Amino acid sequence: MRAIDLETQVLAAVERIRKGEKTENDLIECKRAWPSNNKARQLAGSLNRAAGDAVIYVIGIDEKDGSIHDTSDTDILDWWSQIVGQFDQVPAEMVRHIDVPISNESVVGIAFSSDRAPYVVKTGSPKPSLEIPIREGTGTRTARRDEVLRMLAPAIRVPAATVLESNFSAVHYPPLASAENAANDYRREESVHAFGTADFFVEHDGRDLVTLPTHAMDGIIEVGDLSFTLNVTPDWFQSETKAPRKEYIDRQREAVLISGPGVVPLRVDVEGLLLSHRKLLETTNSVTVRLHLGILHTSKPLVIEMELNTNPREHQLPEDLNRWSVRGK
Structure with missing residues (x-):
């Protein structure tokens, strides 16, 4: 050290x-x-x-x-x-x-x-x-x-992580105006939702493979005096790059495999929101997000904590209640 x-x-x-x-x-x-x-x-x-x-x-x-x-x-x-x-x-x-x-x-x-x-x-x-x-x-x-x-057993070290960018949105969906529209829309009732993304850089030396299983990913978000559970999943995709390229971060549905330094993107959904939380989401200027990412073969998770602040300039859609963001320096 x-x-x-x-x-x-x-x-x-x-x-x-x-x-x-x-x-x-x-x-x-x-x-x-x-x-x-x-x-x-x-x-x-x-x-x-x-x-x-x-x-x-x-x-x-x-x-x-x-x-x-x-x-x-x-x-x-x-x-x-x-x-x-x-x-x-x-x-x-x-x-x-x-x-x-x-x-x-x-x-x-x-x-x-x-x-x-x-x-x-x-x-x-x-x-x-x-x-x-x-x-x-x-x-x-x-x-x-x-x-x-x-x-x-061989020790798997928890890699250091730096937040690059995170964005969260809270939205309000009003009740649908007609039964015909309701039949063609997955939203049947008035509701509020919140979701986001988090990109962080992993400082891994590549000596051991670090596996972050999807089922061991979770977190919480603090909005005012209330806390809500987060559903966290890898933002996976299949690369369409034709030329072979060395990738240290392998993003899959079931896990993120880390063999070297790189960026890990995550998708996050806020669970347990009710219509009664609409005003809270609309008026809260700062939220705290804590992500706990379990690591295979060790009891110590990779913990990421960040504070996101509201950005009024990003409120562009009619259903937007609030948007919070943070960007690394």
Whole structure:
């Protein structure tokens, strides 16, 4: 992990804490003080859950109120030697540590590699003397056999993704004027609908094939105080290009196959809309979209979050209630 990547994630974690948002997850921990050596089990549990991704510790911040605390009285190498001693055979690897300035203060950011899982720790008891821990929620427990087997399987890394463009539309279809028109139209009753597209660039190095199954794609859209489920599918097509060309993104009905960098386009439909939501759709200037794209052979999804803002200039059709869009920089 590059120093700039570690610093960026630490700053993002601090910002979320100070906004009152949830910060800790399977891959990041915030600590007010240096963890004691009996916390090696907790670190090992996070590493065993990470499946190849880096685990990050932010030392010197109170996760409850965001206050910064001085931790300079402890030498990081002395602390690390005590933690390493709690591992059996293969210890965790601290791949990078940096001081990250926060206004006139600073915190310590540490990145740990998880690519040698499973990590085993000493229990301090004769029976059993060793344990393979795994993180679950905010706690740590002993890993089950199936979880240990998944640790031993080749890790498929979740590729980084950048939103290029996303557009959503909300429309109102009035009741049909005549029975004759109704017979020739799929719309029988007055209704509201919302749908959209999302194009994102996948930064994949091509070492492993990444498969995004269609049945594991979903998401939510937040419109005002309400949330609606999203039906997400690949925007697949059959290329009509006659000349052969190397394609790293194979879009199919059943899945998206990623073997290198490229653009993945998706179609999205909003579910659960009622006529009573018409005013909400019409007056909401900003919506938040979260897409969860499951990856074959790993429990970690590719998560894409974006905020779309209304664009009045794009309201061109009589049935348009609102249109929201976002474009990457």
